[in-house]
Amino acid sequence: MQASDILFNSNVLQAHSYDEIEEFQQVATGLVVNVGTLTSDWVASMQLAAKTANSLGKPWVLDPVGAGATAFRTKVLTFPYVRKL
DSSP: OOSOEEEETTEEEEOOOTTTHHHHHHHOSEEEEEOTTOOHHHHHHHHHHHHHHHHTTOOEEEEOTTTTSSHHHHHHTSTTHHHHO
């Protein structure tokens, strides 16, 4: 389960709770948004994580696992959802 992997000096922490994303981003060195086990509950967390990383000037990458495999993944990984990231 990897909605967002928050990188701490080469250590990886998997966090997908909306309530802790901003706090983790304060100490993280980067962010990987991995949609391997995508659920509708995690979309807002992924968007917040990317937005927070951007605002803090921290690097992040989207790993679009399974893009196009289902209508849900296609919807989440296309504009305007990705634009919110």
